[in-house]
Amino acid sequence: MERKHAQLQHRRFGGLGGFSLVELLVAIAISSILAIAFWTLAATQDSTYKAQDSTGEMQQNLRVAVQMLSGSIIGAGLGPQVSTINGQNAGAWYNAANGWVPYRITATSIDIIGCGQVPASLSAQAAAGTNVLALQAGQGANFTVGQDISVEGMESAVVSAVAGDNLTLSAALALTHPLQSNVYLLQWATYSVGGGTLSLDLHNGNGPQAVASDITAMNIVASAVDPKELTVTITGTTATTPTVTTTLTDTVFRRNN
Amino acid sequence: MHRLDNHKGFTLLEILVALVLFAVGALMLAQMQLFSLKGATFGREAMIATISAQAQMETFRDPVVSPFATTILDLPTTEATGTVVNIAAVPNMTMTYWRSDPPGGTAPMRFVTINVQVTWKGNTLNFSTVVSEV
Numbered sequence: 579m580e581r582k583h584a585q586l587q588h589r590r591f592g593g594l595g596g597f598s599l600v601e602l603l604v605a606i607a608i609s610s611i612l613a614i615a616f617w618t619l620a621a622t623q624d625s626t627y628k629a630q631d632s633t634g635e636m637q638q639n640l641r642v643a644v645q646m647l648s649g650s651i652i653g654a655g656l657g658p659q660v661s662t663i664n665g666q667n668a669g670a671w672y673n674a675a676n677g678w679v680p681y682r683i684t685a686t687s688i689d690i691i692g693c694g695q696v697p698a699s700l701s702a703q704a705a706a707g708t709n710v711l712a713l714q715a716g717q718g719a720n721f722t723v724g725q726d727i728s729v730e731g732m733e734s735a736v737v738s739a740v741a742g743d744n745l746t747l748s749a750a751l752a753l754t755h756p757l758q759s760n761v762y763l764l765q766w767a768t769y770s771v772g773g774g775t776l777s778l779d780l781h782n783g784n785g786p787q788a789v790a791s792d793i794t795a796m797n798i799v800a801s802a803v804d805p806k807e808l809t810v811t812i813t814g815t816t817a818t819t820p821t822v823t824t825t826l827t828d829t830v831f832r833r834n835n
Numbered sequence: 836m837h838r839l840d841n842h843k844g845f846t847l848l849e850i851l852v853a854l855v856l857f858a859v860g861a862l863m864l865a866q867m868q869l870f871s872l873k874g875a876t877f878g879r880e881a882m883i884a885t886i887s888a889q890a891q892m893e894t895f896r897d898p899v900v901s902p903f904a905t906t907i908l909d910l911p912t913t914e915a916t917g918t919v920v921n922i923a924a925v926p927n928m929t930m931t932y933w934r935s936d937p938p939g940g941t942a943p944m945r946f947v948t949i950n951v952q953v954t955w956k957g958n959t960l961n962f963s964t965v966v967s968e969v
Contacts, residue, residue, distance in 0.1 A: 612857075615861065616861075619861060619864055619865065622868070623864070623868055626868055626871075626872065630871065630872070630875045633875060633879070634875065634878070637878070637879060637882060640882075641882060641886075644886060801900060803899060803900050804897055804899035804900045806897070806899065807894065807897050807899070807900055809890075824879060824882075824883075825924065826882070826883065826886050827886070827887070827890065827924075828886050828889065828890050828893075829890035829891075829893050829894055830890075830893055831893060831894075831896065831897040831899075831900070
């Protein structure tokens, strides 16, 4: 034994021998086990990171989709009943059960009329019979010729000319509107789901524009008690596999008409 | 030369200590992953809780579905007696709602604060809104 040890010592540290085959094999086996363990951990972490990243993105899209749609529904029906908007026929907005409704729902889309921004208010009273609206300073730039507007939600009109902060309308006003009355932009918005994307078409010649990706389904149902109350269900699915699906349900009721 | 002369291998104890150290390190890495997964799950559930509470409060603002004089004033007035609703999208998620007592203002211009509390897996989110009579 003493001799064998001495020999080994000599072999190992004298630089004459090297590791024995068995030692080498054991070392390779152990290091490969460790390498595989670390690789597995790293691979799991990488796929978890990717899945979480795309899930977060999908949920962000889902939230945007629900909030945009809900916001538009809340503002639906602002202003008087119109069936022509942006110079186009918005279609049959009449419904046997409820009369005029500011939206039209299909399996994959919803048309909403009246949702719009409030870009201006009157700087002077607009009397019945006039066709000119005087806006607050700087607000004339928010309008272009041909746009449908609503004054305080009481009556609608079409802009025929913009001169500084004065709007000329295509027809005379039927009502008198006091100072500070809000002037709204009327809109016809069509939200539709297709190809995993929620698109918004404002019928302004630009066609449908993508609003949120990862959106795979949309379902809108009117309440049986109040047709003005809509329940919006939107489903988001991640683009990467394995897919993650989240469904959000929101209820909104339109404040107008 | 003393060290080079040492031709003994590792003892079993040394190997075990090394293994334990390695395992602790690996476990901590795995734990980190678990932690971030939990965070992501909470984010998803909080989003569902928020939208559900918003939707519930919205129905109280609709005077046709929830007339003030009946539905709103009939709501429970304490958290303990609040109406409990299950939110199906997340297991064990429940929503409780009640109104402040007494209502502010005088008829027909009264208003109440509606409180909505969503609880699930030890998490609680509180929401409130004011609903007026007209």
